[in-house]
Amino acid sequence: MKKIFLLSIALSSCVTYKPAQKPTAFSNKFTIEKTYEDTWSKVINFFASKNIPIKTIEKASGLVATDSMLLNSITDKNIFDCGQLNAFGQSTPLHGKASFNVFIEKIDSTKTQMTININSNVSVPMSANLPPQNINCYSIGFYEKEIFDFVSLK
Secondary structure (H helix, E strand, C coil): CHHHHHHHHHHHHCEEEECCCCCCCCCCEEEECCCHHHHHHHHHHHHHHCCCCEEEEECCCCEEEECCEEEHHHHCCCCEECCEEEECCEEECCCEEEEEEEEEEEEECCEEEEEEEEEEEEEECCCCCCCCEEEEEEECCHHHHHHHHHHHCC
16 A cells, blocks of 8 residues: 555656646637628638537627637647647646637628637646646747638638
8 A cells, every 4th residue: 555655646646747838919800801691701711621519509699609629629728729738857748628709790891800718728737636627828929820811811
């Protein structure tokens, strides 16, 4: 029993987690030179082309919200910052979930504004003796720009 206790202490001391740092601000609000109808259609096409499931779609209010989905790429520092988990001196991949909320507003007959919010988190094992904790990640603007670029294309 004493050996098991010492082994669990050794294992828990070999796992460290460095929390994510809030990234430099980036724009999640875009003005698009398209009608509301065209912008709406392009946003829906973006999610369909990426096979991202839509949970809520309310055209009258301009809201498109996705289901939470698993992302293997959540460890990619070019997409999200989820912090860094090290186990036994090695960086350990973090797999998590993300969801999107896109708000589309009509500015005038030829312009719309699109606001993109992304929520993401990972489950981090803090020690061998405790259950994993859900930790929020920070988007660094990759998906926001990708959606904007897709919607902006003629």
